[in-house]
Amino acid sequence: MSLLLCFSGQIGSGKSSVTTAISAALGWRRAGFGDYLRSEIARLGGDPNDRKALQNLGQKLVEDDSAAFCRDVLASAGFQPGDDFVIDGIRHVVIFEILAAVGKPSQARLLFLGAPAATRNVRVQSRGDAQDFTRASRHSVETELQDELPRRADAVVDADQPLDRVVGECLELVRRWQ
Numbered sequence: 001m002s003l004l005l006c007f008s009g010q011i012g013s014g015k016s017s018v019t020t021a022i023s024a025a026l027g028w029r030r031a032g033f034g035d036y037l038r039s040e041i042a043r044l045g046g047d048p049n050d051r052k053a054l055q056n057l058g059q060k061l062v063e064d065d066s067a068a069f070c071r072d073v074l075a076s077a078g079f080q081p082g083d084d085f086v087i088d089g090i091r092h093v094v095i096f097e098i099l100a101a102v103g104k105p106s107q108a109r110l111l112f113l114g115a116p117a118a119t120r121n122v123r124v125q126s127r128g129d130a131q132d133f134t135r136a137s138r139h140s141v142e143t144e145l146q147d148e149l150p151r152r153a154d155a156v157v158d159a160d161q162p163l164d165r166v167v168g169e170c171l172e173l174v175r176r177w178q
Contacts, residue, residue: 002082003177004103005170008090008149009113011051011137012120014159014166018113019088021167026084026174031077033058033089039076055142062092070098082106093148109177111170112153115160 005022009015016032023030037058038048046053061069079085082105090096090110100108115123117137150156154177157169 001178002084002106003174004079004083004099004106004108005086005174006090006096006099006108006110007086007088007113008096008110008145008153009115009159010120010142010145012123013113013115014123014163015088015113017163018159018166018170019086021163022170022174023086025167025171026086028084028086029077029079030086030088031073031079032087033073033091033095035089036073036076037061058091062095066092066094067098067102070095070102074099074102079103090149091142092144093152096149096152107177109154109173110149110152111173112150112156113159113166114150114156115158119160 005019005028007015007019016034019030019032022028034054037054041050041053041057042048048054073087074085077085079087081103085103085106087099090099096108096110155173157166157173159166
């Protein structure tokens with residue numbers, strides 16, 4: 001059975017680091033909603049490191065045409081239905097549901113990376129937009145990350161531990177799901 005691994009988590013939970021390591025370990029391709037949004041903002045002449053611009057564009061694309069947004073992100077990394085694939089940056093239940101539908105026959109699984117605010121804040125300090133952590137964490141695009149996505153997830157992984165342990169737990173879940 002092929003899998004479409006969908007990762008969700010709040011800012012600083014480690015989504016990009018974890019999914020990069022997972023895709024490398026499994027030899028699967030990877031896409032990220034944040035990566036796609038950065039490339040779109042750059043293409044439009046904006047600052048791809050402006051978190052507010054990323055969140056605003058992401059929310060606009062979700063509201064305008066969620067299905068097209070999902071297809072575009074998957075296509076940006078060459079996904080074909082039936083592929084084993086890793087994707088990060090799921091911030092809405094509806095986005096996960098669309099990915100599950102357009103990804104068939106790959107079976108979509110949602111993994112939520114949970115980490116306390118203090119841990120996430122420390123991780124964000126190395127980024128250029130660290131001063132924007134509080135505002136960004138309260139943006140409307142982050143709302144479903146509080147309760148809805150963790151409840152909907154096939155697994156909630158404790159991301160408040162070393163990267164290799166988080167990756168190991170995720171890989172064990174993949175083995176069980178396959």
